[in-house]
Amino acid sequence: MSKQGRARTQEMRKAQQEAAARQARNRRIVTVVGAVVIVGLLVAIVWAVVAATRGGDDKAPPASGKVVVPANGNASGAVPVGEPNAPVTVEIYYDYMCPACGAFEAANGGELDRLLEDGTARIELRPISFLDEQSSGTEYSTRAANAFATVADGAPDSAWDFHAALYAHQPKEGSKGLSDDEIASIAKDAGVPADVVDRFGDRTFVGWVGSVTQKAFDSGIQGTPTVKIDGEVFTGDVYSVGPLTQAIESAAGDQ
Amino acid sequence: MTDRAVGPADDPVDDPVAESWLHRVRDSNAAVWVTMLVSSVASLVASFVLSIDALRLAEDPNADLGCNINAVISCGTVANSWQSSLLGFPNAFLGLITEPVVITIAVASLAGVRFPRWFMVAAQVVYTIGFVFAYWLFYEAMFDIGALCPWCLLVTFATTLVFFEMTYVNIRDDNLRLPRRVQAAMTSFIRSNLDLMVLVVWLLVLLLAVVLKYGEALFA
Numbered sequence: 001m002s003k004q005g006r007a008r009t010q011e012m013r014k015a016q017q018e019a020a021a022r023q024a025r026n027r028r029i030v031t032v033v034g035a036v037v038i039v040g041l042l043v044a045i046v047w048a049v050v051a052a053t054r055g056g057d058d059k060a061p062p063a064s065g066k067v068v069v070p071a072n073g074n075a076s077g078a079v080p081v082g083e084p085n086a087p088v089t090v091e092i093y094y095d096y097m098c099p100a101c102g103a104f105e106a107a108n109g110g111e112l113d114r115l116l117e118d119g120t121a122r123i124e125l126r127p128i129s130f131l132d133e134q135s136s137g138t139e140y141s142t143r144a145a146n147a148f149a150t151v152a153d154g155a156p157d158s159a160w161d162f163h164a165a166l167y168a169h170q171p172k173e174g175s176k177g178l179s180d181d182e183i184a185s186i187a188k189d190a191g192v193p194a195d196v197v198d199r200f201g202d203r204t205f206v207g208w209v210g211s212v213t214q215k216a217f218d219s220g221i222q223g224t225p226t227v228k229i230d231g232e233v234f235t236g237d238v239y240s241v242g243p244l245t246q247a248i249e250s251a252a253g254d255q
Numbered sequence: 256m257t258d259r260a261v262g263p264a265d266d267p268v269d270d271p272v273a274e275s276w277l278h279r280v281r282d283s284n285a286a287v288w289v290t291m292l293v294s295s296v297a298s299l300v301a302s303f304v305l306s307i308d309a310l311r312l313a314e315d316p317n318a319d320l321g322c323n324i325n326a327v328i329s330c331g332t333v334a335n336s337w338q339s340s341l342l343g344f345p346n347a348f349l350g351l352i353t354e355p356v357v358i359t360i361a362v363a364s365l366a367g368v369r370f371p372r373w374f375m376v377a378a379q380v381v382y383t384i385g386f387v388f389a390y391w392l393f394y395e396a397m398f399d400i401g402a403l404c405p406w407c408l409l410v411t412f413a414t415t416l417v418f419f420e421m422t423y424v425n426i427r428d429d430n431l432r433l434p435r436r437v438q439a440a441m442t443s444f445i446r447s448n449l450d451l452m453v454l455v456v457w458l459l460v461l462l463l464a465v466v467l468k469y470g471e472a473l474f475a
Contacts (some may be wrong), residue, residue, distance in 0.1 A: 031449075034449070034452040038456060038459065048463065048466040133401070136401030137471070137472040174400060
């Protein structure tokens with residue numbers, strides 16, 4: 001091998017070694033950065049767990065399981081609205097998260113308003129909370145039903161309006177539902193006095209909601225909305241205007 | 256290819272990085288295939304449980320499943336969603352069909368069988384589809400259905416490991432016919448254990464996401 005050739009080989013080797021050293025350095029940097037990211041993630045996870053554990057303590061008082069029946073409601077879960085002596089009793093089982101109940105309300109709300117007004121029917125509202133799992137862990141069904149029971153308890157005259165307003169602002173199934181603040185402001189707009197709205201956060205009727213949900217299913221309710229006219233399940237179309245009204249009016253005519 | 260390719264990993268080229276013990280362990284056939292075997296068995300068990308749950312829920316939509324722990328940890332909520340039967344039957348059935356294939360590949364490979372390159376490429380393609388599907392489901396459960404199911408999480412985790420090992424072995428054995436530059440870069444990547452780092456970061460990010468979104472419901 002010529003001298004030149006040897007020099008070139010040496011140069012090449014040197015260049016190779018430099019490239020190798022550069023690569024090794026880059027790799028070390030990447031490794032260190034990676035290690036920092038991993039440690040950072042671990043810290044973030046621990047922090048999130050600790051925050052979650054703490055956050056749980058100062059949250060709203062948990063459902064103690066104690067069943068407090070709202071005044072103007074009963075232990076089986078009914079909150080009556082309208083003329084007590086009306087000839088027909090319409091029971092509605094519903095969940096504030098249930099989209100079908102929203103469709104029912106949109107179709108029949110106006111007609112039910114009228115039937116309440118003219119004394120044809122009294123309505124027993126039966127909120128249940130079986131769709132709690134559809135609100136990303138915020139248990140919207142229970143929170144909304146508890147708010148409704150609180151209104152039934154403290155301001156029964158606003159119960160029907162509040163009920164309609166909750167459906168007018170119904171959240172999408174699977175979303176987080178309305179926040180407690182949003183529920184409160186809807187209640188105020190529906191004419192619920194502020195002192196009653198302030199009691200939503202006490203979660204007084206959470207136990208009642210849970211218990212009447214269980215009772216509803218025990219009594220054979222299959223889903224929501226379930227509508228009963230004088231105790232008989234109405235099997236007609238509940239999503240368009242007309243059939244339900246006719247059934248109620250014909251029941252009234254039979255009296 | 257019936258015998259193991261002399262891939263770049265075996266070439267006595269000037270690799271500036273001395274092979275670390277960690278990489279030597281990971282690179283061994285035993286480590287690759289045992290990890291894949293254990294993960295695919297875990298996936299199969301989870302798919303089996305989920306399939307049985309799907310049958311029970313078909314019988315009674317309100318069936319009380321063992322993993323309905325609270326509003327967030329709830330197989331029932333997840334299983335009753337449309338996403339859980341994307342193709343018209345419970346997704347878990349797919350696990351019953353596909354995981355035994357992975358188990359077979361892992362066991363055969365442990366026994367010394369070398370699959371042809373086209374076979375491994377096909378396995379990689381199919382498993383990549385499964386991997387994407389698993390993460391789509393994970394995303395839907397997290398952000399749309401709003402509930403987590405422990406067995407589904409096990410599937411997500413195990414699928415990640417199988418996908419990781421499958422890709423690893425296919426790069427190691429140069430099965431994917433990647434452009435030479437890409438193949439060389441990938442080989443160097445796995446020799447430096449950077450793939451392992453990516454895997455760890457990936458899993459930790461998932462864990463962090465779950466804890467951030469559902470921590471209160473899980474720990475409070």
